[in-house]
Amino acid sequence: MNRSLAFISTWLLCSLICSSAQSWGFYAHQRINRYAVFLLPTEMIGFYKKHIQFITEKAVNPDKRRYAVVGEAERHYIDLDVYGDSALYKMPRRWEDAVARYTEDTLRTYGIVPWQINRMKYQLTEAFRRRDAAEILRLSADLGHYIGDANVPLHTTENYNGQKTGQNGIHGFWESRLPELFADQYNFFIGRASYEAHPLMRAWQAVGEAHVALDSVLGFERELTLRFGDDRKYSYETRNGLNVRVYSKEFAAAYHQMLAGQVERRMRASIKMVADFWFTCWVDAGQPDLNELGRQTYVEPSEPEAPQGEPLPVRPHEGMPFGWRKFNAQGCCYWETAWANAR
Numbered sequence: 001m002n003r004s005l006a007f008i009s010t011w012l013l014c015s016l017i018c019s020s021a022q023s024w025g026f027y028a029h030q031r032i033n034r035y036a037v038f039l040l041p042t043e044m045i046g047f048y049k050k051h052i053q054f055i056t057e058k059a060v061n062p063d064k065r066r067y068a069v070v071g072e073a074e075r076h077y078i079d080l081d082v083y084g085d086s087a088l089y090k091m092p093r094r095w096e097d098a099v100a101r102y103t104e105d106t107l108r109t110y111g112i113v114p115w116q117i118n119r120m121k122y123q124l125t126e127a128f129r130r131r132d133a134a135e136i137l138r139l140s141a142d143l144g145h146y147i148g149d150a151n152v153p154l155h156t157t158e159n160y161n162g163q164k165t166g167q168n169g170i171h172g173f174w175e176s177r178l179p180e181l182f183a184d185q186y187n188f189f190i191g192r193a194s195y196e197a198h199p200l201m202r203a204w205q206a207v208g209e210a211h212v213a214l215d216s217v218l219g220f221e222r223e224l225t226l227r228f229g230d231d232r233k234y235s236y237e238t239r240n241g242l243n244v245r246v247y248s249k250e251f252a253a254a255y256h257q258m259l260a261g262q263v264e265r266r267m268r269a270s271i272k273m274v275a276d277f278w279f280t281c282w283v284d285a286g287q288p289d290l291n292e293l294g295r296q297t298y299v300e301p302s303e304p305e306a307p308q309g310e311p312l313p314v315r316p317h318e319g320m321p322f323g324w325r326k327f328n329a330q331g332c333c334y335w336e337t338a339w340a341n342a343r
């Protein structure tokens, strides 16, 4: 085989592996957006159901953008612990007050997720006001993503992947591997969307609930690691013909049990909050007729996915587009190795 043929076949093989693995780690985000649709009132559910595929698939768009768009990465988290022990209680809630105390640079360095949610609440309300169907869909999907992130404990700490405590890989373990293994058993009957009069405070509440769960997220993993040892903590699974190292099912089950419903509670809280926000935006925009809107001609928005230039030096996370992924003996595209490789 000459060199160009070899290159093309390698590229083809990797394309196959990576495109089929692409949606794997995004399971929870997609579930959250999808289930939120079913909490909406009659006046809204028809329009959202019509586009449920879009709302589901595009739930992961913000993660795909974080390596390409300047200013994107910081929207997904807030490292509360850098502001001191009781930051959760002492930190100014309003953006202007927080900027006055810490400077905008500092806030952006350590993440702005609660303010991002509040900003998107305003943008989605405006899209409803303009009766802009394509924008309503795009912003609904994006807002669902940031709300999901705000509810994840490891999105509220500088030790976001356990890298400061020798627990590398815990980020993907908690937010990808556990939902993938156990979400089928979760109860996603959550009731109805309700009006949220204080969106910014609600965003802070989500971050706060996630942050207080952090001690158990890290502590239980540490405790179980001592009990299991590395040989039982990890196992190998075949994905797309490649052997990849994963947290063993036994370890995952023990951890999940120890967390006592924590992942399910955070997912349920996310789903409810997403539906509440979509509903609130629609109400604040004067309850436009979405059935009428659904009959208009519009196209679902699309985003370019091909990476340009070098990826931005942001903290690594799932969602790195194919062209930027690196490969190693454990195979491409797998969240645990993707984290390790991107560092």
Ligand SMILES: [Zn+2]
Pocket: 062, 063, 076, 145, 149
């Ligand atoms: Zn994210």
